[in-house]
Amino acid sequence: MKEVMVRPERCMGCRSCEIACAVEHSESKSLFAAVGESPSPRKRIYIEYIPEHAASVPVTCRHCEDAPCTTVCPTGALSREEISRKVVHSPELCIGCWTCSMVCNYGVIGRQKEARVAVKCDLCPGREVPACVEACPTNALVYAEVKDFSGIKRAEAALKLARGMKPGSAL
Amino acid sequence: MKPKAYERSIDPATRAMLLKAEKEGIETAWDRYEKQLPQCSFGQLGVCCRNCNMGPCRIDPFGEGADKGVCGATADIIVARNLLRMIAAGAAAHSDHARDAVLTFKKMSGGEAGSYGIKDEAKLFSLAAEYGISAEDRSKEEITAELASALLAEFGKQEGPIQYTRRAPETRLRLWAELGIEPRGIDREIVECMHRTHMGVDNDATHILLHGLRTSLSDGWGGSMIATEVQDVLFGTPEPRKATVNLGVLSEDKVNVIIHGHEPILSEMIVEAAEDPTLLKLAKEKGAKGINVAGICCTGNETLMRHGTPIAGTFLQQELAVITGAVEAMVVDVQCVMPALGSLTGCYHTKFISTSPKADFPGTNRIEFHEEKAYETAKEIVRTAVENFPNRSPEKVSIPDEKQECMVGFSAEAILKALGGTPTPLIDAIAGGSVKGIGAVVGCNNVKVQHNYGHVNLVKELIKNNVLVVTTGCNAIACAEAGLLVPEAASMAGEGLKGVCEALGIPPVLHMGSCVDISRILVLASAIAKALGVDISDLPAAGAAPEWMSEKAVSIGAYVVSSGVYTVLGTVPPVLGSAAVADLLTRGLDGVVGASFAVEPDPFKAASLMLARIEEKRKALGLKA
DSSP: OEEEEEOOGGGOOOHHHHHHHHHHTTSSOOOHHTOOOOOOOOOOOOEEEEGGGGGEEEEOHHHTTHHHHHOOOOOSSSOOOOTTTTTEEEEETOOOOOOHHHSSSSSSOEEETTEEEOOOOOTTTTTTSOOHHHHHHTTOOEEEEEEHHHHHHHHHHHHHHHHHHTTTOOO | OOOOOHHBSOOHHHHHHHHHHHTTTOOHHHHHHHHHHHEEEEEEEHHHEOOOOOOOOOOTTTTSOSSSSTTTHHHHHHHHHHHHHHHHHHHHHHHHHHHHHHHHHHHHTTTTTTTTOOSHHHHHHHHHTTTTTEEEEEEEEHHHHHHHHHHHHHHSSSSOOOOGGGGHHHHHHHHHHHHHHOOHHHHHHHHHHHHSSTTTTTOHHHHHHHHHHHHHHHIIIHHHHHHHHHHHHOOOOOOEEEEEGGGGGGSEEEEEEESSSOOHHHHHHHHHHHHHHHHHHHHHTTTTTTTEEEEEEEHHHHHHHHHHHOOOGGGHHHHHHHHTOOOSEEEEOSSSOOOHHHHHHTTTSEEEEEEOOOOTTTTOOEEEGGGGHHHHHHHHHHHHHHHHGGOOOOOGGOOOOEEEEEOOOOHHHHHHHHTTSSSSSHHHHHHSSSSSSSEEOOOOTTTTSSHHHHHHHHHHHHHHEEEEEEEEEEHHHHHHHTTSSSGGGGSSOOOHHHHHHHHHHOOOEEEESSTTHHHHHHHHHHHHHHTSOOOOGGEEEEEEEOOSSSSHHHHHHHHHHTTTOOEEESSSTTTTOHHHHIIIIIIIIHHHHHHOEOOOOSHHHHHHHHHHHHHHHHTTTTTTO
């Protein structure tokens, strides 16, 4: 399955992903209409700022294979979809106990204030590319299979090594 | 699948050149727009503030993150401040253009700008009379000099009033005074916008926006109106005439000189220089059959209105004119000139000639233009174009066939003349219901709207419903391209309007000029209101800017609404990040100035909104539905 992969070195902290996420999960799916909606649409991706590194890092659900949230959820509101392998959430089953939030290693299970239920990334059903990835102006977010993403990383690492082999090479 | 060109424009000539661009691997504004997508949401909502270096700050529109900037500014404050700065920039652009026109007028009066003269003496005297400048026992030169000084003083005035605001109906003037939005001086209001939006000055959204209205009024009834009037004195008040528009006006065998930008000070001289016998002779020597001048944007509208000089296109056609491969020189002054023309002209033989001391671009041949040597400089510019003719590569040339005839030149004076000297016949037609009202449709092109789709469909819908349309700027050019500016277009109008147009021999859509000439619409509206003994806000009239993009359009929208005319915008202004500001603009202003804004991207729905407002005003005046 494709995952939202993060290249934190490219993140400028513009929060475009957060807004796009909230708009995608609004009633109207339009920015100009979504700002007036009640309840306010909720984002499911978070830009975390690390002051000591002056770095912004997008953090979102990793859709873990052995997801602790699905294991601890007492009502089965959080579960894994068999075919897509996505970790999905059914708000109608959610009792708002926040056990999932306690065990999530990434802190990406948020709270829908008005309905008092959990909200998390659903990888934008019906979209080819999740809204956050599409909105990212610097491609800090990439929607790719892990093997492809790792392939790119390997190529980058190999390039660095190759440069080391031939000093001064303009490769 | 249809080619992208079809989604990008409704105009066949534009589509043809977009296809050529694609084939030749040439990038246009539409391609650059695609690379900008998705555009920043904070920017679109207007909730980003860069006014001090504690920022940039922005407000989370969904209420989870920051609800205030570092200084404590809320979304309401930030949105209002940003809007005020847009108005300031727009008013500055129109008014600085006006300043240059007045300075030329002044230099001319002092004998320092020999290339210029007085073309409309009657207007000179009537303007002088408005300033209380006595014509008795005085030479024309003395009157001219005194009028020039009086006009120039409007810019630096501190306590008002700006003289031409006195043209507004008495009730409107009283309202402005009561609201404290009567402009005191053109430059003063713009400077105050910058002061108020500086860190820690004006931080109440309503208070900020009221100053926005005042500043815009200093544009509409100040800068823009002065530009129109002085240009009429210098170059003649437009009268109805025929001309042709669209990219097809470019010539296969003549030297093509495009004049693009906004000020007639330059374009008037280029038009004259293109008829210079020595340059025509040179053109022949270079193998050309003559010299063809064509306009783009409002400098084109200025010469179109006064000389019938053809127009090659609207704002979004500026790159496409170069892409024809047939343009020897793209001559520009100020405003709405894309810097992209630099690299684009580099792909063809076109010389990109910048002329304004205020405006330069990448990749230009710089031939700075000064009034003292206006005609000589214009000749040098045209000569540069002529000498470039042999460099044209025939294999790169493809000029679209489309050129459309149009009838232009409807200054307020010309409209009154067509009506027999008074607005009464028009008022009678409106009262009788054959004409439902007046629609003022203006504004730019914007890549967010299919090129000319908003303009043409909105105007067609209005005339179909018996609304007489007055137009300026790129809307006027778009309508001309669509064949709406010919008397025969009356056949597209409703029965009532059709009858009126046929009786007067006029098109159902009247081209009133450039974007500063929206002041002509104010003068016309005021004349009608005064004849009826009502305020402008009582008239069955509505405005629209279906494809607006520039800050000038924001100032225009603000002064049109402040003057009492309901205005529908076709693209969303960056204000929706503040519910309070959006509500004030779309509802609250009705209770303040008797008019408000609406936003409606669909031209058919926009027309319905305008028609509903016109019907409402008719009803209030006791006119039949």
